Amino acid sequence: xxxxxxxxxxxxxxxxxxxxxxxxxxxxxxxxxxxxxxxxxxxxxxxxxxxxxxxxxxxxxxxxxxxxxxxxxxxxxxxxxxxxxxxxxxxxxxxxxxxxxxxxxxxxxxxxx
Amino acid sequence: xxxxxxxxxxxxxxxxxxxxxxxxxxxxxxxxxxxxxxxxxxxxxxxxxxxxxxxxxxxxxxxxxxxxxxxxxxxxxxxxxxxxxxxxxxxxxxxxxxxxxxxxxxxxxxxxxx
Numbered sequence: 001x002x003x004x005x006x007x008x009x010x011x012x013x014x015x016x017x018x019x020x021x022x023x024x025x026x027x028x029x030x031x032x033x034x035x036x037x038x039x040x041x042x043x044x045x046x047x048x049x050x051x052x053x054x055x056x057x058x059x060x061x062x063x064x065x066x067x068x069x070x071x072x073x074x075x076x077x078x079x080x081x082x083x084x085x086x087x088x089x090x091x092x093x094x095x096x097x098x099x100x101x102x103x104x105x106x107x108x109x110x111x112x113x
Numbered sequence: 114x115x116x117x118x119x120x121x122x123x124x125x126x127x128x129x130x131x132x133x134x135x136x137x138x139x140x141x142x143x144x145x146x147x148x149x150x151x152x153x154x155x156x157x158x159x160x161x162x163x164x165x166x167x168x169x170x171x172x173x174x175x176x177x178x179x180x181x182x183x184x185x186x187x188x189x190x191x192x193x194x195x196x197x198x199x200x201x202x203x204x205x206x207x208x209x210x211x212x213x214x215x216x217x218x219x220x221x222x223x224x225x226x227x
Contacts, residue, residue, distance in 0.1 A: 042220065043217040045214045045215070048214055056214060091157070099207055101159050102215060103159070104149075104157040104158070105156050106154075106156045
């Protein structure tokens with residue numbers, strides 16, 4: 001398996017623009033997680049899905065953030081409008097079992113100017 | 114509430130020396146415990162995990178960790194560090210009941226000097 005795939009790997013955008021991050025989980029994994037990593041706050045869980053259904057979105061910082069999982073092989077994290085403080089590395093991870101280990105993608109480095 | 118503490122922000126060791134990275138957790142029951150490693154510009158890779166059973170667990174790349182319930186600790190060890198081990202290491206705890214998410218520590222950056 002190719003592992004968790006994320007795109008783009010790098011994104012530079014201007015404040016106010018819409019940003020869409022994409023993730024393809026490992027086939028057969030029923031759980032998908034979105035994390036954000038910054039120097040100040042470390043690794044934070046934003047939201048996770050089970051069988052394409054959002055289970056816990058309490059980590060989503062603001063209404064500007066939204067996430068969808070239209071099918072088992074694709075998820076998006078959207079920021080609209082983006083702000084400089086959204087600059088971070090965003091990771092997607094997936095897991096097979098309800099409490100199994102999570103496999104991380106390579107991340108998307110977002111810079112908002 | 115669950116929490117994970119990695120008291121060492123940065124550790125420097127000489128190549129060939131032994132290594133121990135500390136991790137303490139706060140959780141009401143026996144948690145699931147993980148160690149992940151992150152190389153620069155990369156995602157997190159699982160080193161090892163503890164779910165139950167033998168409290169000494171072996172992982173990839175020669176790492177091991179020991180779960181000590183009495184100390185609420187899950188320290189990571191390696192007898193002889195290689196230069197390629199330089200990276201950021203994260204301890205994480207998962208609940209045995211309730212939500213399926215992991216709680217990560219703030220990480221320990223390991224520098225290896227020749």
